Amino acid sequence: MLKRESGILLHISSLNGRYGIGDFGKSAYEFVDMLKRSNQKLWQILPLGITGYGDSPYQSFSAFAGNPYFIDLDEFLEMGLIEDKDLVELKKINEEEKINYEKLYIERYKVLRKAYANFKNKEEYQELKKFENKHSRWLSEYALFMSLKNRFNGVSWQEWPRAFRVRDKNVLKSSKNELNYDIEFYIFLEYFFRKQWKKLKNYANRNNVKIIGDIPIFVSTDSVDTWINPEMFQFDRKLKPRKVAGCPPDAFSVDGQLWGNVLYNWQVIKATDYSWWIDRIKDCFNLYDVVRIDHFRGFDSYWSISAQDKTARNGKWEIGPGIDLFNVIKKKLGDLDIIAEDLGFLTPRVRKLLKASGYPGMKILQFGFGENENNENLPSNIRKNTVVYTGTHDNQTFLGWYESAPEDEQIFCCEYLSQYLEKKIEAVKNNPVYSAIEALWKSQAIFSIVPFQDLLKLGNESRMNIPSTLGGNWDWKINEVLKTENIESFLQDITQKYGR
Incomplete structure (x- = not known):
């Protein structure tokens, strides 16, 4: 049963990674530690699926397979599967302000393929077949699908030669033999993805942090699920x-x-x-x-x-x-x-x-100030069986919304929050973002969740996604080691104050 709790929305890709993108490495564990110090019980992420053209986690090549970008490459270093020199280009990519998916695809897969080649000589290599059997309902077909995509230069399966589109049994059988090395490479990636994610999730759970995952309703048209x-x-x-x-x-x-x-x-x-x-x-x-x-x-x-x-x-x-x-x-x-x-x-x-x-539904505080005090997104109107956010990955940051909102909405926002929180209006005007977050924590919602960008008081330069646009989305990441003492203190105070 869900309990009255609170937490932070931050996707894995946005963590402060070392190799071009956030991953399951050190920064992920540090984020869990920050959640624990802040008395937060929830870490919400976006879908973990392998991404394709457009880089959207909601358009994956598989409804089951994980994103190899999130594999912690430092584990491969420790295992002797790769060397420091193999990571030079990825460290250069990491210096860019945003995630550069084009360069990341090229350089990450070079490293991943080298790691796989060396893994074949390790004793743990024997675990791959056991892992494949455990996930036999989908993994083998997924690995074949990705191998065929490589063979056909990445085009959609609907553009493959007819025998492959219609899954001719004899053609697929011979392909499995021809592409055995590549097929096993994708099984290797999924093995380490799941192994590392399980370790990270277990760490979070031991620290009383639950993971909220995200499942897209639809699958990509170009996916193994539609192909088979x-x-x-x-x-x-x-x-x-x-x-x-x-x-x-x-x-x-x-x-x-x-x-x-x-x-x-x-x-x-x-x-x-x-x-x-x-x-x-x-x-x-x-x-x-x-x-x-x-x-x-x-x-x-x-x-x-x-x-x-x-x-x-x-x-x-x-x-x-x-x-x-x-x-x-x-x-x-x-x-x-x-x-x-x-x-x-x-x-x-x-x-x-x-x-x-x-199931609890969702409310978005940004949507609450365009009408009147009866708006169902306002904290005073939110029912218990609800999850409330300042905004989601599809919205502006709260500061971005506030700064671009019509003047009458800004005034209503400040007046409402001042009355709801019993604070002087000047205090709200001086810090509308943190006042908005506190209002969520005070509400009756079962879960109150804030995007990490709002805790950092960032504007729309850190927005995650603009729906129905292609390019320039999903690429925000933390570029420095953050001092989070003020964030932690703020979250501790409101969490204790409102019993979350």
Whole structure:
């Protein structure tokens, strides 16, 4: 059962790593230590899946495989699999202000491949086959998929030669023999990804910190999941998407958002008793303590767009699996700690689904100041079974929002927080970000979570993502060793004050 707690949202990639990106190394353990000193019980991250074009953690080549960028390379140094000289270029990349994914891809994989070549001579190499057997439901196919992507220069599987697209058994059998070295390389990557993540998660749990993971509702059109199970998705006879995902026009986007993920064929999935979804949820709870399901409203109804359309304007609502899916999940996996990301346009049907599931929904403080005191995102209106944020990875930082907000919203924000916190309005005006965070901690929400950028009082230069844009996203990282004494003291005070 969820308890009244609080924590910080910070993705692994944004940690202060040494080799171009945050990873499972020293800085991750130091962050857990900071959480403990701050009396925080929650560390929320974004999806850990392997990323592709666009670098989005919500567009992964697999619903199960982890991101090799997060593997701690210092362990390979200690094992003698690589040398210091192998890391020179990655250290140079690390000097850049933002994550440079293009250079990272080239240089990281050089190091990872060398580590694998030397690992074959180690006694631990024998563990790979055991690991593959343990994850046999998905790992072998994933490793083959990635090996074939390399063979075909990274293009989408829909552009592979026909025999590979339609998974001709004889062709795949010969490919497995030809690509055995490459296949085992990807198994090696997943082995160390999971081994290191398990160690880090166990460290967090021993320090009374729970990990909140994130599961995207959709999978990438170019993924092993769509390649091996095309019948579960809305493809035509030529294995081209018929319908893709997105969301309709709203106040933030006149054309809506065109995500491009091929949509599920829920009728086929239901006929399997949702077995793929059961496997996916089960695996998530092997990795995380709590799971946030992205775009929860899409299980009630989803915006269906023709794959030929250039915008999301002409889409239409289609009915999803509804509570039936979550009843089956509960029947097969028991009661699970799930957060429903129920942001966006909520109909009575969506609200009914959320209530039937019993999962806590989400509220965003930034959305609370555009109307009046009845706004459901304001702390005084937030119900207990809710997770509240100053903002998420898709929003501006709170300071960025405040500085760009219309004057009447700024005034309302300060007046509201002053009254809610029983503070002088000048104190709120002098520090609106920390006043906003304190308001979340005071609220009735079961979880109160703040992006780390807000604790650092950063502006939109540190924003993680601007939805429906490609490039310049997901690349914010901490570039220095931070002095966090003031942050820790602030969090300790409000956590004790409001009983989190």
